[in-house]
Amino acid sequence: MKLILLSGGSGQRLWPLSNDSRSKQFLKVLEDKENILQSMVQRVWKQISNVGLEKYTIIATGKSQEDMIKSQLEHQAGFIIEPCRRDTFPAIALAVSYLYSNQSADRDEVISILPVDPYVDDAFFNRVKDLETIIQQSEAQLALIGVSPTYPSSKYGYIVPKQIEKAKNYFSVNRFTEKPSEAQAASLIKDGALWNCGVFAFKLGYVLSILEEKGLPTHYDELLKQYETLPKISFDYEVVEKTKDIVVLPYNGYWKDLGTWNTLTEEMATNQIGKGVISEDSKNVHLINELDIPVTVLGTSNLIVAASPDGILVSDKEASPRIKELVGEFDNRPMYEERRWGWYRVLDYTKFSEDKEVLTKRICVEAGKNLSYQLHDYRDEVWTIIKGEGEFALNNELRVVKPGDVLQIKSGDKHAIRAINDLEIIEVQTGSQLIEEDIVRLYMTWEEIQEHVLSVKES
Incomplete structure (x- = not known):
């Protein structure tokens, strides 16, 4: 079978x-x-x-x-x-x-x-x-x-x-x-x-x-x-x-079927995930907070409180299945995603009248993993390393990077990075189309990237 x-x-x-x-x-x-x-x-x-x-x-x-x-x-x-x-x-x-x-x-x-x-x-x-x-x-x-x-x-x-x-x-x-x-x-x-x-x-x-x-x-x-x-x-x-x-x-x-907040919270082993406080007189409350700021629940009961980069929900548990009716009106890009190499969180997004967009992300590349060797057609990027060490490839050149390094990547530049240990980056994108589809991937694994860079140097 x-x-x-x-x-x-x-x-x-x-x-x-x-x-x-x-x-x-x-x-x-x-x-x-x-x-x-x-x-x-x-x-x-x-x-x-x-x-x-x-x-x-x-x-x-x-x-x-x-x-x-x-x-x-x-x-x-x-x-x-x-x-x-x-x-x-x-x-x-x-x-x-x-x-x-x-x-x-x-x-x-x-x-x-x-x-x-x-x-x-x-x-x-x-x-x-x-x-x-x-x-x-x-x-x-x-x-x-x-x-x-x-x-x-x-x-x-x-x-x-x-x-x-x-x-x-x-x-x-x-x-x-x-x-x-x-x-x-x-x-x-x-x-x-x-x-x-x-x-x-x-x-x-x-x-x-x-x-x-x-x-x-x-x-x-x-x-x-x-x-x-x-x-x-x-x-x-x-x-x-x-x-x-x-x-x-x-x-x-x-x-x-754990398809709604009221059914999912019935199977959770803890009432709180993430920063925050639930007062003792708040009964049957679940708090799930993915933000870096604390959330406090005081003197209320039978609630689900969920906070993420995509938004904040405060709902009576029995009413929580109705959230689908309201969310359908939202047309926002996902603000948090997990990827094969780690995760990213959108910190800020602004669109200016002259068809220019600015997107700021916090990116974590897990130890031993890498972003693909890629280029973009419609955006420039500036990376600031805030945590960890890694190897950075830019236009067939390799270098080691550490906290405080600022990396300039222009549209059309071929680039990739590998985390030696958990690596965190603040990425600022600027351009006319800041979409995930604006990626031309050349090589996926770090071994392929190293071989390519070496072959270019030898030639």
């Missing part, structure tokens, strides 16, 4: 910590057994490793999340990178074509699909392993995992089985009901309905046949070329709702 983890979304319900590049699965607010903060994706990867599935797992994600997920998983996983966002059906199709044409997977290979951020016990992943047997035994086109509901929730979709046969450990699916009222949910639960947790499996050939019917290529490279033209449609609408032979495997253990 092969496992495909889907990582996407913008995480608007967890604003301001989440943004277009740092979705909810990347927020380090959960604790592991050693009381070290970890993200949802790090937690899930450990659980997958605990049941021996990591060697059979690839992650499908978009370009905007590539650096962050590779950094958090320390490059342990295999990846399929979508060139643009096209929803879950194109993402799954691309991953399936990769397994088929690039990894020579057989059409009878069972493929399981899983979101990258479920909050579950390890036992859940043993249930995922059972999907392979269920697909083979039942000969169904799709097999799903359904969670036994603990209360009549209106937030989840429900899988309604046909007549339950106690002799089998799976049921045929009758229909799906999406986010019913609590009264309807209670009635569904009496009929044996299960929560739909977005986990399903199929034989590789089933999805390949759907691509063939649509006239789409099953070869990865060919599908990648057409990816931007594929319709934005979910796998549920394109495949699940049109599939007649579906079975569901029940799971009776713990499962939770």
Whole structure:
């Protein structure tokens, strides 16, 4: 069996910590057994490793999340990178074509699909392993995992089985009901309905046949070329709702969707992360502060207070899911991002009337890592080293840099830097288009950069 983890979304319900590049699965607010903060994706990867599935797992994600997920998983996983966002059906199709044409997977290979951020016990992943047997035994086109509901929730979709046969450990699916009222949910639960947790499996050939019917290529490279033209449609609408032979495997253990502040804070081991104070008479308050200034909560209860470079949220916990309705009106660039080499935080951004922009960042390059050898077309940069030591490459020349050094980089200059120990830089960009896409990467690794500089000098 092969496992495909889907990582996407913008995480608007967890604003301001989440943004277009740092979705909810990347927020380090959960604790592991050693009381070290970890993200949802790090937690899930450990659980997958605990049941021996990591060697059979690839992650499908978009370009905007590539650096962050590779950094958090320390490059342990295999990846399929979508060139643009096209929803879950194109993402799954691309991953399936990769397994088929690039990894020579057989059409009878069972493929399981899983979101990258479920909050579950390890036992859940043993249930995922059972999907392979269920697909083979039942000969169904799709097999799903359904969670036994603990209360009549209106937030989840429900899988309604046909007549339950106690002799089998799976049921045929009758229909799906999406986010019913609590009264309807209670009635569904009496009929044996299960929560739909977005986990399903199929034989590789089933999805390949759907691509063939649509006239789409099953070869990865060919599908990648057409990816931007594929319709934005979910796998549920394109495949699940049109599939007649579906079975569901029940799971009776713990499962939770940590998609809102009120559900996420219920699973946090601490009430406070970052600088600040919560007064003793403030009850059921969670404070998460990523800023360098303290936040004080005094004499109030049932709140989530979250502060990041992207903004500040003060909300009643029950009301917090509504933040998505308001955040949709914001059109700001992400102010904090994690990258494969470290992180950066936007300190200030100003746009002047004469089409000139100024952007100031604080950048951390972690020890042993480097920025790529690159150039920019539309901006100049000034770097001031404030912490650590590193090696700086500028137009095929290398030099050691230390705190207090000021580095001038003009548009068109080829440049890179490697951190000998953790290196922090204040970067000031000036130009007409201060966008992340204004990067021409020449070499990625420091070994390649050194070889290039040496070859230029020798010639």
